[in-house]
Amino acid sequence: MDHPFPQAAPEQVKIYFTWTCNLSCPFCYEKEERRRLKARPIDDFIALIDELEELKVFLITLSGGEPFAHPRCFELIDRIVRARMRFSLLSNGTLIDRSIAHRLAETGRCRQVQVSLDGMREFHDSLRGKGAFDATVEGIRNLQRENIPVVVNTVFSSANYRNMPEIAHFLEDLGVASYRLVPVHDHSAKLPCESALLSTEELARVVADIGPHLAEYPHMNERSTPLRMWKTIFHPIERPARVCQRCSTPWRALAIRPDGAIFCCENLECGVFGWMGKDRIADVWHGEKLAQMRRHIVEGNVLSKRPECETCRYAYYCGQYCPLWSYDHYCRLDVIEHLKKFGVADV
Secondary structure, eight states: OOOOSOOSSOSEEEEEOOOOOSOOOTTOTTHHHHHHOOOOOHHHHHHHHHHHHHTTOOEEEEESSOGGGSTTHHHHHHHHHHTTOEEEEEEOSTTOOHHHHHHHHHHSOEEEEEEEOOSSHHHHHHHHOTTHHHHHHHHHHHHHHTTOOEEEEEEEOTTTGGGHHHHHHHHHHHTOSEEEEEEOOTTTSOOSSGGGSOOHHHHHHHHHHHGGGGGGOTTBOTTOHHHHHHHHHHSOOOOOTTOOOOOOHHHHEEEEOTTOEEESOTTSOOOOOEETTTSOHHHHHTSHHHHHHHHHHHHOOOOOSSGGGGGOTTHHHHSOSBTTBOSOOSOHHHHHHHHHHTTOTTO
16 A cells, blocks of 8 residues: 555445335345334434534445435435535435436536446346336436436346346447446355355356456446456556455445444445534544555455465456455456357467
């Protein structure tokens, strides 16, 4: 890490201000937490903006649950706007009608809305309920009518990985600002079954289907796994074997759960660093718990599963993105072997 010391305040704070959602997805990782954790009143989150304004936080990301399922969502948004901060939203898109999209546009502060789309109509509705696909697509179009950038997040598993080219073409035709295709991880969701996790062969199939045709997908986000895997296999960065990627989140962001817990990353069981209303954000940001996590990331060892990992040309990418979580656990050498079987040339 080039800059091991944090800046004066986080540039982004993610506020998960409600457990409420209008859908009941079988894989949702929040259900268990909803049952045992009581959400704080929305007034507490509105009051929190005073502190974030004082710290000059640049961006607030609002999530839930489903933000628009909370009846006072726009009170929180209005307070963010008065603080002259920008905001983004994470949403399932089904509740975004024309009036909501227009209200977001009127603020002049909405950076983007990220919407989840799991696949084409039949598959998406099988997970989120009949009519969810059409409602989500209509929500996207309502945002587009107001010139609000829409980012789509699509998670693929063993159940839908063969449909990634189809959904990518659909999103290109829909004209979204960008979209990200990422494999399901068992850390982030209650999977319907263990087989939902992709095998290396299944991941390689997605890479083989997408990689040779990247020109057809100009709006695919660089963080999309098939795009990133393809580019790093064919054009790897030359780095020493023991230099690997490190997560920058603890140097940039904090997150707050609906129950007021302050933590760092929604992808990790990284512990609670403080509590909204009890601990000041500035004290948490410069506190020992977060400092310890930063040290852990800086000093963490590269993940080596085999002796040959030490000198592998892809070691930079296969090192642990964060020592607390093996982010990219698919070996590129194994992916290459499958690509050869699929007839991908020049591997």
